[in-house]
Amino acid sequence: MSQLPLILASASPSRRRLLEQAGLAPRVLVSGVDEESIEERMRQQPVPEVALALARAKAEAVVTTDPLPEGALVLGCDSIFEVDGVRLGKPPTPEEAMRRWQRMRGRPGFLHTGHWLMDTASGRAVGEAVTTVVHMVDAPDDEIRAYIATGEPLKVAGGFTLDDLGAPFVAGIEGDPGNVIGVSLPAVRRLAGELGHPWPKVVGW
Numbered sequence: 001m002s003q004l005p006l007i008l009a010s011a012s013p014s015r016r017r018l019l020e021q022a023g024l025a026p027r028v029l030v031s032g033v034d035e036e037s038i039e040e041r042m043r044q045q046p047v048p049e050v051a052l053a054l055a056r057a058k059a060e061a062v063v064t065t066d067p068l069p070e071g072a073l074v075l076g077c078d079s080i081f082e083v084d085g086v087r088l089g090k091p092p093t094p095e096e097a098m099r100r101w102q103r104m105r106g107r108p109g110f111l112h113t114g115h116w117l118m119d120t121a122s123g124r125a126v127g128e129a130v131t132t133v134v135h136m137v138d139a140p141d142d143e144i145r146a147y148i149a150t151g152e153p154l155k156v157a158g159g160f161t162l163d164d165l166g167a168p169f170v171a172g173i174e175g176d177p178g179n180v181i182g183v184s185l186p187a188v189r190r191l192a193g194e195l196g197h198p199w200p201k202v203v204g205w
Contacts, residue, residue, distance in 0.1 A: 003204025004197060005069035009058040009076040014156075014163055015182040019075075022185050023203045027069075031061035031076070039087070047082045048112045048129035054078035055114035056127055068120055073192065073202070076116040077183050081134070081158025083109040088158050097153045098144060104158075105169075106138030111158065111180045117191040126194045130184040132175035136160070139169055 008016055008026040019026045035054055042050045059076030068074070081088045083104045091097035111134050116127040139147075152166060153159035160166035162173070162180040176184045189199045199205075 004202050005072035006202070007062060007068060007072050007074045009062040009074055010078075010182075012077070012182050014161070015077055017163075018178055018181055018183050018185065019188075023205075026075070029062045031058040033057045033061050035078070035089075039089070047080050047087055047110070048114070048131060050087070051078050051080045051112040051114035052116065052127050052129040053114070054080075056116040056125075059116045059118050059125070063118055063120060071121040073195070073197070074118040074120065075183075075188065076118075077113060079111060079113040079157040079179075079182055081109055081111050081160075083107065090157055091154055091159045094148050094154070097148045097159045098141075100159050101139070101144045101148070101153075102141070104136050105144070106136060108133050108135050109158065110134070113179045113182065113184060113187075115184065115187050115191060117188065117195065119195045119197070122195070124195055126191045128187050128191060130176060130179045130187050132173055132177070132179045134158075134162075134173050134180055135171040137169050137171045143169075 006024050006026045008028050009031045011030045016026055038054055055076040055078045059074045063074050088100050091100055111132045114129045118125040150165055162170055178185050192202045
């Protein structure tokens, strides 16, 4: 059985890698959505709702601007890390990354990932925000500074990764680890099912 075409409306290599490891072959189309304007407009809204709105905007932008394979599913994702009610997206500078790490080290934070899945055949769409609790190690300044110098923290929400160089700084998690990396595969499975596509059909088993 051939699998359904899947479009990933995200430039994240970690998201693409997770989907590929699950047997999918996503085609990446970057949306070009102005994330800052959406976040500013939703400043007073709960963080999971903001993550979901960003994911939806990415998926909808790709659907309307790019020619897609017939019957394709389009997946938009966006992640926001929250500590003490403060949203921590990608740090804009090494200095800001350091300030954020000093705030979150030795403490739990909440990684919210919005998922928005669109079925181009039916025109239907469904979404879900998934939250995972992340416990950070109480790392000293010199280790944090060295990690920031690798450049990785400037590329990801919260300024850390679970699947790359940042993994030694994560003491533990409560919830879906894939969600921290960038996409909750169980959530994608649920959403596909809501759209009438059982997982074996999506993967092509």
